[in-house]
Each structure stands twice: as structure tokens, then as C-alpha cells.
Amino acid sequence: MPTKISSKEVLAYLNHLGYNNVNAQQLKEFIQDLKKLIxxxxxKRREDNIFQKDTSVPTEITxxxxxxxxxTCEEPITDLFSALHAHGTIASKAKVVPxxxxxxxxxIKKIIRPSVQMNNKSDPVALYHQYxxxxxxxKIPGEDDRRDLR
Numbered sequence: 759m760p761t762k763i764s765s766k767e768v769l770a771y772l773n774h775l776g777y778n779n780v781n782a783q784q785l786k787e788f789i790q791d792l793k794k795l796i797x798x799x800x801x802k803r804r805e806d807n808i809f810q811k812d813t814s815v816p817t818e819i820t821x822x823x824x825x826x827x828x829x830t831c832e833e834p835i836t837d838l839f840s841a842l843h844a845h846g847t848i849a850s851k852a853k854v855v856p857x858x859x860x861x862x863x864x865x866i867k868k869i870i871r872p873s874v875q876m877n878n879k880s881d882p883v884a885l886y887h888q889y890x891x892x893x894x895x896x897k898i899p900g901e902d903d904r905r906d907l908r
Contacts, residue, residue, distance in 0.1 A: 763789055763792065763793065765785055765786075765789060768785065768788065768789055768792070769785055772785075772788070
């Protein structure tokens with residue numbers, strides 16, 4: 759089952775897709791990810807076949823076990839790439855849901871707003887009573903009422 763992937767073929771296919779200037783480290787990581795993806799797709803396909811024994815579904819990706827003397831695959835691997843690229847994964851088929859305006863409006867309502875301020879009208883009587891209440895609460899030291907002491 760392990761498929762031998764040639765780095766030259768992968769690099770040529772990436773260049774064909776428009777990915778130029780890929781260095782060796784990036785290519786190596788891409789090949790590792792590609793092998794993981796192939797294993798995942800095969801495992802998923804096997805699980806789907808177990809669940810769907812009654813229905814016969816033709817497989818999209820076929821295995822090529824033809825190898826040459828040097829150990830590389832003689833069949834062009836672009837078939838495998840195009841199959842993976844065309845079918846995509848579950849994540850690529852996921853539906854993109856636009857943000858709803860209700861979520862945004864809820865966030866606007868959660869903004870901390872300052873407390874309601876008193877009327878700024880200049881009412882001299884109300885201002886006098888406000889000052890009197892403050893003077894009763896906060897007395898200057900030495901202004902204590904000493905009438906009760908006698």
C-alpha cells in the first residue's frame with residue numbers, strides 16, 4: 759500500500775499549479791503532509807466500504823503497484839494528485855456561513871455605557887440642597903456639634 763512519491767514529480771506538479779520557488783524543506787514537509795492525506799483518505803474509504811457493503815461504489819483513486827528497477831513508480835502520479843485536487847476533503851466542502859447581523863447587534867448592546875447623568879440644568883435651589891447634604895455628611899475636622907456634651 760505505501761506509495762512511493764517522487765519529489766521531482768511533486769515539484770513539477772506544484773509548479774504546474776502555480777507554486778513556484780518552493781525550497782527543499784517546504785517540499786519535504788509537503789510530501790509528508792501528502793502521504794498523511796493519502797493514508798487518511800484510504801482509511802476513510804475503507805471505513806466507508808465497511809459501512810456500505812451492500813452497495814457497490816466504484817473507487818475514485820486506484821492504486822498503482824507497478825514499480826521499476828530503481829523503486830520509483832512508473833505510472834504518472836498526476837492522476838492521484840488530480841483526484842485529490844478534484845474531490846477535495848470534508849473541510850474544503852464545508853459550507854461557509856456568513857456572520858449574522860444579530861450577533862453584531864448583541865455585541866453592540868454589550869458595550870459598557872456611563873451611568874445616567876443628572877440634568878445639567880442650573881437649578882440654584884437644588885444645588886443649595888445638594889451642597890447642604892454634602893456638608894452634613896462630610897464635616898471639616900473641629901466642626902463637631904458639642905451641644906450634646908453639656
